[in-house]
Amino acid sequence: MQELNMDWGMKNRYHSVFNEKSGRTIFFAVDHGYFMGPTTGLEDMHKAIHPAIDYADALMLTRGALRNAVDPKLKKPISLRVSSGTSILNEDLLHEGISVGIEEAVRMNAAFVAFSVMVGTPASERDTILEFSKMVDAAERYGIPTLGVVAVGRGLDRDARYLSLATRMVGELGARLVKTYYCENFERVIETSLIPVVIxxxxxxxxxxxxxxxxxALDAGAIGVDMGRNVFQADDPVAMMRALAKLVHEDGSVEDAYAYYQELKGR
Known part of the structure; x- marks a missing residue:
């Protein structure tokens, strides 16, 4: 277990994002604005986050959103977005580097730092890999685990061959948890990953x-989900988050979780 290579502080932060009963996790990702701006569903950040976050295990967002839209009394662990570099207007989408220093992550009481890694994009692959490695070094010094986010560039196939490569690289470079996309033959992605996977x-x-x-994804071996648009753009975000919790933490079927969503929707 990679946990054997963690000091107490990192173990404590790492475990804070997992449900004690199920051992799985639901990250609520609302960090899209750092390159997409006020995308649909995130126009009002406070409304987008609350109360759906009550039914998630961790919140993934930027420092600006955390400071300005989240009640500091929130007890949920934070996965802080620490990479950026380009906007959705740039043809070289997600050519990212370190945009939030590790001291800032400590000030923000981050449980994880999240960094997007581009694999297979000629213009940005080397830069993002090296910057990601620097962030891992810094985070390890302070006992903060890194969430490596597999970012797929334009024109690349989200298939098992590509995602296995990118997911494995993120683990090899030192991340403690990896966020990647689901695909056909996802079992291969899980089997070849060095670290736990959330989709x-x-x-x-x-x-x-x-x-x-x-x-x-869970049946294939994922340890949880990291969802954003499929929650905050749902017809009823709170109902969707609660349905996810039933599926992830209660090991519910799709039929039961969807029926639960329909029952809660619009209440």
Whole structure:
């Protein structure tokens, strides 16, 4: 277990994002604004975050959103976005480097630092890998685990061959947890990863399809989900988060979780 290579402080931060009963996790990702601006569902950050975060295990967001839209009394652990560099307007999407220093992450009481890594994009691959490695070095010094986010560039296939490569690289470079996309033959991604895997929700899809993707990923060996648009862009974000919790933490079926969503929707 990679946990054997952690000091007490890092173990404590690492375990803070996992549900004690299920051993799994639900990250609520609302960090999209750092390159997408006020995208649909995130126009009002406070409204987007509360009360859906009550049913998640951790919150993933930027320092600006954390300072300005989150009640400091929140008891949920924070995964702080520490990479950026380009906006959605740039053709070289997600050419990222370190944009938040480790001292700032400590000040923000981050349980994890999150960094996007581009694999296979000629213009940005080397830069993001080296910057990611610097952040891992800094975070390890302060006992903060790194969440490596597999970011897929334009024109690249999200298949098991590519995602296995990118996911494995993130672990080899020192991340403690990896966020990657679900794909066909996802078992290969899990089997070849050095570290636990959570799946990204990706673009908005119908609620039942998102629940099915989560179920399939968990069955393949993922340790949890890191969803954003499939929650905050759902018809009822709170109901969707509660349905995810039923599926992830109670090991519910897709049918039960979706029925629960339909029951809660609009209350």
């Amino acid at each position: 990204a929700g990706g673009k908005k899809i119908p609620e039942k399809d998102a629940l099915q993707m989560a179920r399939d």
